[in-house]
Amino acid sequence: MIRLLLLFFVSISIFSCSNKSLNSKSSDHQNSKDTVLSLDLTNINFGLLPDSIRLYTQLEDLYLVNNNLNALPDWIGDMKSLKNLVISNNNLKTLPESINELTNLEGLFIIDNPIFYLPETIGDLSQLKELLLSRNELSKLPNSIGNLHNLSKLGVGGNLLTTLPETIGELSKLEGLYLRENLIDSLPISIGNLGHLKELNLYHNNLKKLPESIGNLANLEMLYLNKNKFEYLPSALAKLTNLKILELHDNMLKVFPVNHNDFEKLEELTLVRNPISAKEKESIIVKLPNCKIKL
Numbered sequence: 001m002i003r004l005l006l007l008f009f010v011s012i013s014i015f016s017c018s019n020k021s022l023n024s025k026s027s028d029h030q031n032s033k034d035t036v037l038s039l040d041l042t043n044i045n046f047g048l049l050p051d052s053i054r055l056y057t058q059l060e061d062l063y064l065v066n067n068n069l070n071a072l073p074d075w076i077g078d079m080k081s082l083k084n085l086v087i088s089n090n091n092l093k094t095l096p097e098s099i100n101e102l103t104n105l106e107g108l109f110i111i112d113n114p115i116f117y118l119p120e121t122i123g124d125l126s127q128l129k130e131l132l133l134s135r136n137e138l139s140k141l142p143n144s145i146g147n148l149h150n151l152s153k154l155g156v157g158g159n160l161l162t163t164l165p166e167t168i169g170e171l172s173k174l175e176g177l178y179l180r181e182n183l184i185d186s187l188p189i190s191i192g193n194l195g196h197l198k199e200l201n202l203y204h205n206n207l208k209k210l211p212e213s214i215g216n217l218a219n220l221e222m223l224y225l226n227k228n229k230f231e232y233l234p235s236a237l238a239k240l241t242n243l244k245i246l247e248l249h250d251n252m253l254k255v256f257p258v259n260h261n262d263f264e265k266l267e268e269l270t271l272v273r274n275p276i277s278a279k280e281k282e283s284i285i286v287k288l289p290n291c292k293i294k295l
Helices: 051-055 074-078 097-101 120-124 143-147 166-170 189-193 212-216 235-239 278-287
Strands: 004-009 021-026 036-040 061-063 084-086 107-109 130-132 153-155 176-178 199-201 222-224 245-247 268-270 292-294
Touching: 051 074, 074 097, 097 120, 120 143, 143 166, 166 189, 189 212, 212 235
Parallel strands: 036 061, 061 084, 084 107, 107 130, 130 153, 153 176, 176 199, 199 222, 222 245, 245 268, 268 292
Antiparallel strands: 004 021, 021 036
């Protein structure tokens, strides 16, 4: 099916605004609602989402960025064909329970909202691959997050999280976990079950230690632990044989646990602003001859 980009004006009677346009992607040249596959309603400033949108029964992509939305209507769950829903830069505080009815949803992007709560029903989105919730006000994630078995990317940076649910370890396809700028002070042991994880970002949290299970992340390539409160690191870190980038600046480390032949693929190591002695720095350089080190 060939999808063509069309441009048309939103009528006042339907969307309560004038001189606004939206982009639609359709299977033919007609603007009939049952052939529109994508609606871009960015910057229209609805306040409330118009009921008329539910008439687009085949809609796969819906962009509602920067519209001053305070809530999503329950009927959003009726849009069964949706694959991508983008609701960033609004005033949402939570999501309707009916969100779980979007069973074909693959991407859910809700960045820069004051969301403080996610319903447990979010775990029913079994086809979800990307869930981006950065810069909200979440203090916890629901246990049902572990049911998102197709999830490859989870971004929850810039929230108020203090820990993660143990069920996080059930995300067997997760490749990117982005948790920067939260209040996390501990990680569950189950973090070590994320066997496909390639990038783990914990920049600017309150971590003092890592679980030994961190060493089980055999495919991890990028690990960001800068701006935490580490005084020491587990020896299990050396088991991360595919690690390429390790950032540890702005901690309280006095030593870095490394032996000859450890971290053979490590390309970049950042340790600036740690109380590491000159002797220890020299030892690190000798043991990692092929790594670019910032001390």
